[in-house]
Amino acid sequence: MTPSTSPVDTEWYLTRLAGPVAESLTRSFKREARLSADKALLKSVFRDLAKPEKQFWLDYSAGIPRKFNSLGLQLRPYSGFCRTPIITEEEMAALALEDLQKFGGQPVTDGKRQFFLTLNFLVPASLKEAGIEIVREEEAEIVSISTAGKIARAIHAGYLREVARQGSPVSGLKGKNLSEFDDLPEEIKESNLSNAVHIPVRLLSVGYRIRPVRKGYRARALHFSDAEVETMARVEHLRWSWEKRLNGWTYGSVKDERTKRHPSLVPYEELTEDEKEKDRGLVRLVPAILQDIKYEAYPVSSDHTERLPYAIKPLSSIHKLLLDTNDLSAGISLLAGNSPEIMEKLKSIDEKIRLTISEVEGSYTYARHIQEAYLPGDLAIRECFTDSFVLFQPRDIVSGDFYLFSRKEGKVTFGLADCTGHGIPAALISTIGYGILDQAVNILQITDPSEALGHLYSGIHRFLRKDDRESGIADDMTIVLCSYDPDTRRLTFSGAGNAIFHVTGDKISENLTGRLTETQFSEGSYGFTTRGIQLEENDVLYVCSDGFADQFGGESHRRYSWSRLREYLLEISRHPMPEQGDLLYEEFERWRGEKDEGQTDDITVIGIRI
Numbered sequence: 001m002t003p004s005t006s007p008v009d010t011e012w013y014l015t016r017l018a019g020p021v022a023e024s025l026t027r028s029f030k031r032e033a034r035l036s037a038d039k040a041l042l043k044s045v046f047r048d049l050a051k052p053e054k055q056f057w058l059d060y061s062a063g064i065p066r067k068f069n070s071l072g073l074q075l076r077p078y079s080g081f082c083r084t085p086i087i088t089e090e091e092m093a094a095l096a097l098e099d100l101q102k103f104g105g106q107p108v109t110d111g112k113r114q115f116f117l118t119l120n121f122l123v124p125a126s127l128k129e130a131g132i133e134i135v136r137e138e139e140a141e142i143v144s145i146s147t148a149g150k151i152a153r154a155i156h157a158g159y160l161r162e163v164a165r166q167g168s169p170v171s172g173l174k175g176k177n178l179s180e181f182d183d184l185p186e187e188i189k190e191s192n193l194s195n196a197v198h199i200p201v202r203l204l205s206v207g208y209r210i211r212p213v214r215k216g217y218r219a220r221a222l223h224f225s226d227a228e229v230e231t232m233a234r235v236e237h238l239r240w241s242w243e244k245r246l247n248g249w250t251y252g253s254v255k256d257e258r259t260k261r262h263p264s265l266v267p268y269e270e271l272t273e274d275e276k277e278k279d280r281g282l283v284r285l286v287p288a289i290l291q292d293i294k295y296e297a298y299p300v301s302s303d304h305t306e307r308l309p310y311a312i313k314p315l316s317s318i319h320k321l322l323l324d325t326n327d328l329s330a331g332i333s334l335l336a337g338n339s340p341e342i343m344e345k346l347k348s349i350d351e352k353i354r355l356t357i358s359e360v361e362g363s364y365t366y367a368r369h370i371q372e373a374y375l376p377g378d379l380a381i382r383e384c385f386t387d388s389f390v391l392f393q394p395r396d397i398v399s400g401d402f403y404l405f406s407r408k409e410g411k412v413t414f415g416l417a418d419c420t421g422h423g424i425p426a427a428l429i430s431t432i433g434y435g436i437l438d439q440a441v442n443i444l445q446i447t448d449p450s451e452a453l454g455h456l457y458s459g460i461h462r463f464l465r466k467d468d469r470e471s472g473i474a475d476d477m478t479i480v481l482c483s484y485d486p487d488t489r490r491l492t493f494s495g496a497g498n499a500i501f502h503v504t505g506d507k508i509s510e511n512l513t514g515r516l517t518e519t520q521f522s523e524g525s526y527g528f529t530t531r532g533i534q535l536e537e538n539d540v541l542y543v544c545s546d547g548f549a550d551q552f553g554g555e556s557h558r559r560y561s562w563s564r565l566r567e568y569l570l571e572i573s574r575h576p577m578p579e580q581g582d583l584l585y586e587e588f589e590r591w592r593g594e595k596d597e598g599q600t601d602d603i604t605v606i607g608i609r610i
Contacts, residue, residue: 007074008132013065017130022054022061023047024126025119032118032250060103064123067095068134072307078133081145084194084243085124085134086201086235088309089267095120125246138308142209143200151196152189154292156181158285191243198239199286202232205311208297210290219296221586222287225593231312232286233279234268238310240279241265299585364397367427371398374434376405384412387609389581393547393588394602400426401545401604402434404481406441413441415449415481416498416604418545426602432463433477449481449494450528480513480543484535489610491541492532499549499562501569502533503540508570511562539610540573547603548584553591560591580607 008017026049049057065075071091099116100108124134143151181189200210206228213219224232244262252261264275271279290296305311381388384405392399400419405412415437419429436459440452456479478497484490493500493512500512512533535541549562572583584605592599 007076008065010065013075014062017132018058018061020130021064021123021126022057024129025061025122026057028122028126028248029119032122056103060099060119063102064127067098068123071095072136073134074137074140075127075132075134077131081190081193082128082133082246083135083140083197084239084246086136086139086198086238086310087124087134087242088238091309092117092120121245121250124242125248128246136308138204138305139198139201142204143197145197148193148196150293151199151289152192153181154289155192155195156184157292158289187247194239194243195282198235199289201239202235202283203286203297204300204305205231205235205308207299207305207312209300210295210297213294213296219291219294221583222290222297223586223590224283225590227593228312229280229283231310232283233276235310236279236282237268237271237276298582299589364424367398367424368394371402371427371431374431375402381405383407384414385608387577389577389607391581391584391603391605391607393585393599393604395547395599396423398424398427399602399604400430400477401547401602402430403604403606404434404437404441406438408442408445410485410487411447412484412486413447413449413452413482414484414543414606414608415479415495416543416545416606417477417479418498418547418602418604419477429460429477433460436460436463437481447483448530449483449492450530453479453481453494453528478546482541482543489535489537490532491535492530494528494530496528497546499542499544499546501542501544501566502535503542503570503573504536506570508566508573510566535610537610541606541608541610542569543606543608545602545604547601548588548605551588551592551597551600551603553593553597557597560588577607577609581605 068075071087071094073085073087096113096117096119099120100112104112104116127134181192184192203210206224208222241264244265247260249260249262249265251263251265252259253263255262264271268276268279287297375392381390384407390403392401392403394401400421400423401417402419403414403416405414407413417430417433417437419426419433421429433456437452437456439459440446440455444455446452446455460477478495480493480495480498480500482491482493482500484492495513498513502509502512512531544565549560549565551560552558553560568584568587572580575583588603
C-alpha cells in the first residue's frame with residue numbers, strides 16, 4: 001500500500017472521471033431502485049439513456065468535487081487502500097439540499113428529497129470504484145498508513161486473545177488461519193485497517209492525538225468520560241456505516257448477505273441499545289490497543305477539532321456559538337427549502353452571523369499570538385529550571401493568567417499572576433501587568449519580590465488611572481513572585497491569592513503565600529512582605545492560580561478546592577515533571593467531565609523540581 005496523493009485537479013477529474021463516475025452512479029442507483037421495488041426510478045443503463053437524462057448524470061457527477069470540497073472534504077486518488085470517509089447525516093442532508101436547489105426544480109416533493117439523499121449516499125462508493133477516496137485534511141494528517149498497519153495488527157492480536165478466551169472463533173471464519181494478520185481474508189484485513197486508520201480520528205473527535213511513548217517515559221493514562229465514549233462510539237458507527245456503503249451495502253429492514261442489505265445502516269440515535277453498546281465496547285478497547293503498539297494519546301487544543309462536525313463540543317464559547325449557529329442554520333434551511341425568497345434571506349443573515357463570529361474569532365486568535373509572543377517559551381523556562389512543567393489552559397483562547405521566568409547573574413526570578421476575569425478584558429490587564437513586572441525585574445533589576453510587586457501594583461493603578469481610595473488588590477490581580485538562588489537553594493517569595501506549595505520528602509506544606517487583606521493596603525504601600533525558605537535537592541515547588549481549585553465538577557457539582565488540589569499534587573509529586581503536567585490536565589478534565597461542566601476560569605499550574 002502506498003500513501004494517497006494530493007487532492008484531485010478539477011480539470012483532470014472532469015476529463016478523466018466525470019463520465020465513469022456518472023456511469024457508476026446510474027448503475028448503483030438502478031440496483032437500489034430494483035431492491036426497493038421502485039421500477040420507475042431508472043429503467044435503462046447509462047449508455048442507453050436519452051441525451052437529456054444522460055446529461056443530468058454527467059452534470060451531477062461533474063459537480064461532486066466542488067460540492068464535497070465546500071464541506072472540507074477532499075477527493076484524492078488512492079493506491080491499494082481506500083480510506084473510509086466520515087460524513088455525518090447533517091452533512092449528507094446539506095449535500096442533498098444543495099442538489100435539490102440546483103436540479104430539483106419546482107415543486108419540491110418528498111420524493112425528490114429522497115432521490116437526492118439516496119444519490120449522495122451512493123457517491124463515495126462510485127468514487128472508490130474510480131480510484132478516488134474522500135478524506136478531511138484533519139483526519140489524513142494524524143496517522144500514516146504504516147502506523148495504521150501497526151494498529152491493525154494490534155486489533156487482530158486483541159481479537160485472537162478474545163477468541164482464546166471464549167474458545168470459539170467469530171462466525172464465518174471457522175477453518176481459516178487466523179494466527180497471522182497477513183493470512184486474513186482481504187475483506188477482513190481491509191476492515192481492520194479501516195478501523196485502525198480511524199482510531200486516531202475517534203480520539204481527535206474528543207480532543208486527543210497520538211504519538212509514540214518517549215523513551216524512558218511511561219505512557220499517559222487515558223480515561224474517557226461518558227460523553228467522550230458516546231462521541232467516539234458515534235464516530236465509530238459512522239465509520240462502520242461508510243465502510244459498508246463503500247462495499248455496496250445499503251439499508252434493509254433485514255440483514256441479507258446476498259443483496260447486501262443491513263438494518264443497522266441508520267443514524268446512531270436509531271440503533272438499539274445493544275448495537276450502541278457494541279460501538280462503545282470498541283471505544284473502550286482503544287487504550288489497550290495504544291499500549292500494545294507503545295503509543296499514547298495526548299490532549300490538543302480546540303484548533304485541531306473546530307472544523308470536525310462530529311467532534312465533541314469545543315471549550316471556547318466562541319466555538320460553541322459557531323457550532324450552534326451552524327446547526328440552527330441547517331435546520332431552518334431544511335424547513336424553508338421550498339421557498340426561494342426565504343432561503344435567500346436566510347443565506348444573507350447566516351452570512352452576516354458567520355462573518356461577525358469569524359471577525360471575533362480572528363481577533364481572539366491574533367490576541368493569542370501576541371500573548372504567546374511575550375510569555376516565556378519552553379526553552380526559556382528550561383534554562384531557568386531544567387526539570388519543570390507549566391500547565392497553561394486559557395478558558396477563552398487568551399488568558400488573564402501570565403507567568404514570568406528570568407535568569408540574571410545566576411539567580412532566577414519567577415512568578416505567576418491571575419488578573420481578574422478572563423478572556424479579552426483579563427488578557428489586556430495581563431499584558432500591561434507582564435510589561436510592568438518585566439520592567440521591574442529585567443530593566444530596573446529589582447531583586448526583592450515584595451519591592452517588585454509594589455512597583456507592579458502602583459504601575460497598574462497609575463496606568464489605569466486609579467487612586468488609592470478606589471483601588472483594591474482583588475480588583476486587579478492575585479500574584480506570587482519568587483527569587484531563587486541555585487547556589488544556596490534559598491527561595492524568597494512574596495504575594496497574595498495565588499498559592500505556593502512546597503513538597504519535601506513525603507509531606508506538602510500549606511499555601512506559603514497566605515492572603516493579603518484590604519486593611520494591609522494604605523498610602524501607596526501594598527503590604528507585601530518577603531519571606532524565605534530553605535530548599536533541598538529533589539524538593540518540588542508548585543505555583544498555582546485559583547482556576548484549577550475553583551473549577552466546578554464531580555458528582556455533586558462543587559469546586560475542586562485547594563485542599564483537594566494540594567493532596568493531588570502530593571500524590572503525583574514523585575512522577576517525572578512533564579508527566580505531572582499531563583496528569584494534572586487529565587485530572588482537571590475528569591473532574592469537570594463528570595457533569596460535563598464548562599471551564600470556569602483560566603488555569604495555570606507551574607511545577608519545579610529542585
